[in-house]
Amino acid sequence: VLVTDHEYPDMVETLLQRQRREAIVVRTVRVPAAAADRLALVARVADAITPRTRLLLVSHVSAWSGEVLPVAEVTAAARARGVAVLVDAAQSVGLLDVDFQRLGCDFLGASLHKWLGGPIASGVLLIRPEHVGRVEPLHPPSWDVAEHPTDQYEWSGAFQMPAYVSVQEAIAFQRAVGLARKRARLRYLGDHWQERVRGVPGVSLLTPRDPARSLGVASFAVDGVPSKRLAEHLRKRRGILVQDKAGRHSPFANAVRVAPQVHTTPQELDRFVAAVREVARNGVPGGVPAAR
Amino acid sequence: VLVTDHEYPDMVETLLQRQRREAIVVRTVRVPAAAADRLALVARVADAITPRTRLLLVSHVSAWSGEVLPVAEVTAAARARGVAVLVDAAQSVGLLDVDFQRLGCDFLGASLHKWLGGPIASGVLLIRPEHVGRVEPLHPPSWDVAEHPTDQYEWSGAFQMPAYVSVQEAIAFQRAVGLARKRARLRYLGDHWQERVRGVPGVSLLTPRDPARSLGVASFAVDGVPSKRLAEHLRKRRGILVQDKAGRHSPFANAVRVAPQVHTTPQELDRFVAAVREVARNGVPGGVPAAR
Numbered sequence: 001v002l003v004t005d006h007e008y009p010d011m012v013e014t015l016l017q018r019q020r021r022e023a024i025v026v027r028t029v030r031v032p033a034a035a036a037d038r039l040a041l042v043a044r045v046a047d048a049i050t051p052r053t054r055l056l057l058v059s060h061v062s063a064w065s066g067e068v069l070p071v072a073e074v075t076a077a078a079r080a081r082g083v084a085v086l087v088d089a090a091q092s093v094g095l096l097d098v099d100f101q102r103l104g105c106d107f108l109g110a111s112l113h114k115w116l117g118g119p120i121a122s123g124v125l126l127i128r129p130e131h132v133g134r135v136e137p138l139h140p141p142s143w144d145v146a147e148h149p150t151d152q153y154e155w156s157g158a159f160q161m162p163a164y165v166s167v168q169e170a171i172a173f174q175r176a177v178g179l180a181r182k183r184a185r186l187r188y189l190g191d192h193w194q195e196r197v198r199g200v201p202g203v204s205l206l207t208p209r210d211p212a213r214s215l216g217v218a219s220f221a222v223d224g225v226p227s228k229r230l231a232e233h234l235r236k237r238r239g240i241l242v243q244d245k246a247g248r249h250s251p252f253a254n255a256v257r258v259a260p261q262v263h264t265t266p267q268e269l270d271r272f273v274a275a276v277r278e279v280a281r282n283g284v285p286g287g288v289p290a291a292r
Numbered sequence: 293v294l295v296t297d298h299e300y301p302d303m304v305e306t307l308l309q310r311q312r313r314e315a316i317v318v319r320t321v322r323v324p325a326a327a328a329d330r331l332a333l334v335a336r337v338a339d340a341i342t343p344r345t346r347l348l349l350v351s352h353v354s355a356w357s358g359e360v361l362p363v364a365e366v367t368a369a370a371r372a373r374g375v376a377v378l379v380d381a382a383q384s385v386g387l388l389d390v391d392f393q394r395l396g397c398d399f400l401g402a403s404l405h406k407w408l409g410g411p412i413a414s415g416v417l418l419i420r421p422e423h424v425g426r427v428e429p430l431h432p433p434s435w436d437v438a439e440h441p442t443d444q445y446e447w448s449g450a451f452q453m454p455a456y457v458s459v460q461e462a463i464a465f466q467r468a469v470g471l472a473r474k475r476a477r478l479r480y481l482g483d484h485w486q487e488r489v490r491g492v493p494g495v496s497l498l499t500p501r502d503p504a505r506s507l508g509v510a511s512f513a514v515d516g517v518p519s520k521r522l523a524e525h526l527r528k529r530r531g532i533l534v535q536d537k538a539g540r541h542s543p544f545a546n547a548v549r550v551a552p553q554v555h556t557t558p559q560e561l562d563r564f565v566a567a568v569r570e571v572a573r574n575g576v577p578g579g580v581p582a583a584r
Contacts, residue, residue, distance in 0.1 A: 009434030010449050017432045111450050121413075121452040138430055140309045142301030142541060157302050158403050160413035160452050249434060 001026050001055045002048055002083070004041065006062035006069065009249040011088060015057070025052075031062070031069065031251065034208045042074045049081045056083050060098065061091035064245050064252060065207040066217025066259070068096070075105045084131070090114055093124070094174055095183065095215065100126045107131070118170040119163040125153060182262055183215055189260040190216030193269040202280040206255055219245055221254040222280050231256050233284040238275045293318050293347045294340055294375070296333065298354035298361065301541040303380060307349070317344075323354070323361065323543065326500045334365045341373045348375050352390065353383035356537050356544060357499040358509025358551070360388070367397045376423070382406055385416070386466055387475065387507065392418045399423070410462040411455040417445060474554055475507055481552040482508030485561040494572040498547055511537055513546040514572050523548050525576040530567045 001015055005028050015026045029048045032040045045056060056078045060071050075085045084106040089098050094116030100108050108126040112118035127135065132149045145152045174182070197203055197220060207218035222230060231244040234256075245255040260269065293307055297320050307318045321340045324332045337348060348370045352363050367377045376398040381390050386408030392400050400418040404410035419427060424441045437443045466474070489495055489512060499510035514522060523536040526548075537547040552561065 010431060013432040013434045017428055021428070113450060119452075121450050123450070136309055136313070139302060140305040142305045144540075158405060158413050158415070160411075160455060162454070163452060248436075 001057065002029055002045060002053055002078075003057040004028070004045075004059065004069070005030050005251040006059050006064050006067070007057055007249070008059065008063050008088060008090065011057060012249050031067070033065075033206055033251065034067075038208070038210065038213055039070050039073055042070055042077050045074050046077045046081070049078065049083055053081070053083050056085045057088065058085065059088040059091065060096065060103075061089075061217075063091050064250055064255065064257065065219040066091070066214050066257065067207050068092075068213050068215070071105070072103050075103060079104065079106075094170075095179070095186075097179065107135075112167055112170065116167075116170050116174060118167045121160060122163040122167050127153070177262065185262045186216030186260065187211060188216075189264055189266070189269060190214065190218060192266050193258065193260070193273055194218055196270075196273040197276055200277055200280050203276065206252060217257065217259045219252065219255040219257045220276075221252070221256065222276070225254075225279060225284055227252075227254045227256045229284050230279060233279065234272070234275055237285070238271070240272050240275060242272075293349065294321055294337060294345055294370075295349040296320070296337075296351065296361070297322050297543040298351050298356050298359070299349055299541070300351065300355050300380060300382065303349060304541050323359070325357075325498055325543065326359075330500070330502065330505055331362050331365055334362055334369050337366050338369045338373070341370065341375055345373070345375050348377045349380065350377065351380040351383065352388065352395075353381075353509075355383050356542055356547065356549065357511040358383070358506050358549065359499050360384075360505050360507070363397070364395050367395060371396065371398075386462075387471070387478075389471065399427075404459055404462065408459075408462050408466060410459045413452060414455040414459050419445070469554065477554045478508030478552065479503060480508075481556055481558070481561060482506065482510060484558050485550065485552070485565055486510055488562075488565040489568055492569055492572050495568065498544060509549065509551045511544065511547040511549045512568075513544070513548065514568070517546075517571060517576055519544075519546050519548045521576050522571060525571065526564070526567055529577070530563070532564050532567060534564075 001024055003012060003015065003026060015024070018024050019026050027048060029041070029044050056074070058071055058074055059069055061068050071087050075087070078085050086107040086109065087103055087105040089108050089110040091114060092098050093110040093112060094114065098108070098110070106128045110124050112122040112124060113120045133152070137153050137155070139155045139157070141152050141154070143151075194205060194209065198205060202223040203220055204223070205218055205220050207214045221227060227244045227246045231242050234240040234242055243257045243259070245257045246252055258272070293316055295304060295307065295318060307316070310316050311318045319340060321333070321336050348366070350363055350366055351361055353360050363379050367379070370377050378399040378401065379395060379397045381400050381402040383406060384390050385402040385404060386406065390400070390402070398420045402416050404414040404416060405412045425444070429445050429447070431447045431449070433444050433446070435443075486497060486501065490497060494515040495512055496515070497510055497512050499506045513519060519536045519538045523534050526532040526534055535549045535551070537549045538544055550564070
């Protein structure tokens with residue numbers, strides 16, 4: 001099994017647990033950070049495939065940096081080599097056009113509480129027809145699925161109806177907003193804060209700015225300031241919620257992710273930019289000073 | 293792995309799926325139907341244990357018949373032979389005193405939406421301390437659990453908070469009712485309908501009447517009337533909701549389960565009894581006549 005180094009930690013841990021139990025080997029392919037070539041990942045995956053490779057796990061949008069990964073291209077490259085592809089679309093559903101047919105992958109899974117704004121613990125799994133019955137559900141059904149084989153992936157025993165029915169409301173809301181309008185707004189906000197942070201001495205942006213490769217969400221680091229301290233400082237002292245994205249399974253030793261929503265205002269981003277400039281100049285209070 | 297023939301089908305299917313995938317053999321121990329000896333199951337389980345037996349799955353209360361199984365005794369017998377015991381307490385939490393220490397089992401799991409009246413998709417799992425870390429979670433956590441090893445069984449990624457917080461309300465409600473009062477009411481209702489149905493020609497009760505072995509819930513059959521037809525007839529034509537308990541994984545070829553709740557009235561049960569007598573006499577309309 002190949003995974004990129006931008007996969008969600010819970011997905012990676014689940015594979016690692018199977019590696020510990022079964023004859024599965026998990027190998028990680030590095031996504032070159034903000035590489036000039038959008039398709040660098042595709043070549044790396046193609047190189048990493050061996051005759052024993054069965055599955056590639058790749059995120060549509062990185063939870064670590066907001067980078068839009070070239071899933072259609074990497075899927076084509078993997079499938080051409082006989083490798084099935086599982087796309088983690090948790091960060092793209094409700095943001096990008098997620099078209100299972102066009103992506104061409106074998107499996108696509110997503111939680112629906114992120115950009116779609118659905119209830120927590122709702123999710124979706126798409127499976128190419130040829131895999132139905134070959135992939136086992138976590139909870140096998142106790143009824144006959146001969147007539148409707150996809151039923152085996154429906155856990156009907158004790159599932160949470162409220163979440164499932166609320167998803168429809170979330171979809172209706174997102175349709176009312178409009179995906180194109182939402183993306184335009186996020187790009188506008190992303191440009192706003194990134195233009196003002198780029199070039200600040202000691203600040204590095206870790207997400208490519210190419211409009212085909214990110215949409216407002218990006219990660220950054222301040223030299224010499226651990227992202228955990230930085231995120232804590234922004235939250236506790238400046239009332240700004242960003243996420244520390246360093247740590248186990250992270251592709252970054254130091255990274256804070258900034259995720260504006262459609263309702264975020266440029267004024268709020270200005271407060272954030274001012275706080276970042278201050279940290280880049282003075283470090284975090286009580287902590288190590290910034291490197292420069 | 294040993295299971296009784298009164299286990300919940302979803303539990304059995306999950307084990308059968310692992311049997312198909314891994315070197316696990318699932319064997320079924322029959323619970324003698326309404327046997328004179330309450331402890332007959334214990335002897336049968338003891339006989340079925342071999343040096344390769346690792347686990348016994350046994351329900352505290354049968355979902356098929358409402359029979360209270362001798363879980364403490366069967367647990368002692370299994371553990372004395374080095375077999376771990378998983379008790380399915382889905383049908384006993386909120387009805388019996390479910391005391392993990394006193395039952396003495398290794399694992400106890402229960403959904404909380406049945407007698408406790410909690411929200412669907414809430415549940416509980418208890419594990420003896422010595423098994424923590426030896427049993428793998430379905431979703432391994434992505435954080436360090438060295439300090440709090442039981443954390444590995446908490447799925448905190450996208451869990452449904454509303455269900456978890458509502459469980460407390462359900463517990464408060466059940467405490468207000470009182471378990472002893474609830475059981476007394478259910479016994480009263482159970483006696484009411486079973487006394488009136490027992491002895492009706494063609495009707496068999498499939499659940500022992502001993503007050504230590506059932507509490508109001510019981511299953512029955514009418515000779516010559518398939519339980520599926522009978523349950524359908526009672527629901528559609530008499531407005532009475534009972535459950536067909538025949539079918540795959542059922543210990544019974546023909547069984548309908550009757551489960552009064554505390555708010556069920558004797559008058560409602562009288563309507564049910566009248567409907568059963570009518571079916572025992574005339575069969576179900578448009579169906580095969582009763583055998584006698």
